[in-house]
Amino acid sequence: MNRRRFLKRLLEITPGGLSWGIIILLILLAFFHPVSCAIIIISFDFYWIIRTVYLTILLVMAHQRLFQQEKEDWLKRCQSLPVISGFTQLYQLVIFPVYNEGPEVLRPSLEALAASHYPLDKLIVVVAFEAREGSAHQKAMLLEKEFKGRFGAYLSTFHPDGLAGECRTKGANATWAAKAAKKFLDAREVAYEQVLVSCFDADTCVDQEYFGCLSYHFLTSEKRHQASYQPMPVYNNNIWQAPFFARLVEISSTFCQMIESMRLEKFVTFSSHSMSFKTLVEIDYWPTNMISDDSVIYWKSYLYYNGDYRVIPLYVTVSLDVAYSSNIWRTIVVQYKQKRRWAWGVENFPFAVEGFIKNRHIPLFHKIRRSFHLLESHVTWAVWAVILVIIGPLPVVFGGNFFSHTAIAYSLPKVTGVLFKFTLLTSLTWIFLSWTILPPRPKGIGWWKHISLVVEWVFVPFIILVIGSTPALDAQTRLMLAKYMEFNSTLKGNKVL
């Protein structure tokens, strides 16, 4: 094993090793030194509650911003910018990487684009199919028939299978499509600086104001090419029809993304996002051999610009499908796999740290801080639910006679009980906010659904137990053991618009 490979493996092992180390150490302590374990658990509980309260306040702030900007006429604001800003020359390139999703998934997404409050002649739409998918050409023809002519340009691309150095990932398909778009732009002599590229999941339905908001932020930002633009993903396409389990998980995902948007120093691109096409070309497109292309693109840009790259939050929504299946158990599996794929973002850690080692221009403090953020967030994801739900009661259960006669044995359940009552307050906030971001109730759904939407939050502890930490622990273990994941598109439910 050469030095580079050794370093890569070491960095791949680090997150999983740390997570398992923490869990095993706490379990051993629960058996052999329950008092120490109880002290750590109380400390962690207290930390977690302060963290939850802090993050809930951030969520409220993000929510406030979202609602403040909801009624903004962004196109008007763009048009009011001085001509020199270049709004009139700005193009929007939209790429939809597709694999296995049918026209029924893509059609609402394209319709949402067509309904944008934005000059449609400035929209270049690329639907990127995988050539290995048998029905790709048939689907492309069907959609072209419906949508060609409704935008400035509409392209269908077919990414060949098995290109050298590539894995079967969404990033490889998006890169192929971006290269095709580059040829298209070159042929029309459109400068890359004048193009904003958005890479959307196939089920992404943009808000009418999305491109106006994106353009405005792009045109008014300093170093606008050194930034990615991240909308708020909401899973509203089928949220009323989705089973409670999937709905709660996806609402929580939306909230996490909203919270992250308030922590700019940690904010990384996720799922559907936009950036300058010039930057995309300069950094050599999305990674073609990594699953978490949506976040790796940020780290590629960050390293390319020597740390002078940021993600600007857009307080405008893009709506996606809740992933679910025909019954609750299959839905749990679908959700588990989706979260595990998200947790596979842990591959960013070795990627970023390797980049930091090679890059001599990024200040050391920034390198350490960003590495720590990455590691801490993934390790916390993998252990928090295990500590709270599984390890928490262990000292009392396995502490034995000696531990049961200590003051802390009596205090542990009492203190943690009191601390967790505080989380009830935050839960009420989350319930209220979740209710406010819901789309209007579709026809055929009874009013009682509003009540069930509130009541179903009692299942949160069960959800935490099932997919709180396990997908992250699973992903980290796979990376640790070099059992690399392959991209599988998530099963999406039917849309109701």
Added chain:
Amino acid sequence: MFTFQKIRSCLFYLSVLLFFSGLPLILGYALGYKFNPQSFKFIKTGLIFVKTQPSGAQIYLNGSLLAEKSPAGILELLPGSYQVSLELDRHYPWKDQVEVEAGKATRIDKVILFARQPHLTQFNRVEFSAFRVDPEKKMIYYLDQDKKLVYRSNADAGNFEDIASLPDRFNQINGWEVSPDKAKLFIYNHRQISVVYFDTQNDYEYSGSAVLIDYPQARVLNVFWHSDSYHLVVLTEKAVQVVESRPLAQPVNLVELNKAGSDAFYDIQEDVLYFSDTARNPERSFRNNLYRLELSANPDLLERLIAQPFVQGSPALEEAPDE
């Protein structure tokens, strides 16, 4: 956005401050530390945890009534000795002197406060001389030796009925037991064993009339039901035997005994008989041994089994008894 980030920074540092200032207090509380405002020092205290059956007892600590009722934890107690009294209306009180140690929980959690006027219910409706409660506590059986009748009621004394008559020529009863299938019982004295079927069961070949087995040669000391509810395990003064509960059944000697008057215990779950007997050791003296005899259906019950010596500490007892 700038304002939001400023607020966020303030919140972040406030959270950090709250964590590092609050954690020592919470951990101190959990470990039993108490701040003494007079001496301006932290003192390590202990606690008493009280749990009673029934719950809701008033707690007196050194004669003072506390606001909490059991189950409760009395926290922040300075190390030392405390008088604890637990009182509940119409129950006998509980009182004791307990020691409290720093950082420790003194647990008073095995207290049962017994009622002063216990709730009594009379079950039987007729006179009886002995009773049995079946292991599942669903039925109670009553035996009236004078009238030679067997009664039965359910656990709440309902459904009281007579279910069998004892044989006329059976006078003295030394012991009796209902079979595991609840369909019959045996009675025995030193010379006879009788199996009496209950009237409610009609699917037994020998129901209706009692089975009588005579023991003219050796005195019967103890009788047990085998788990199959058909065989009886009989301990006489000469042997351990099995006998089928049918007329004219011939007992089979499983183990011949050296000593008359052995102790015995039958584990019906495992079909194992534990019994004591004397044996001669290599030094030609006698000693008492405890034996375990397996009587499960497999291997064949009628096969004579070799008794295994039971280890009882003394090396001499580990040797097999002389046959």
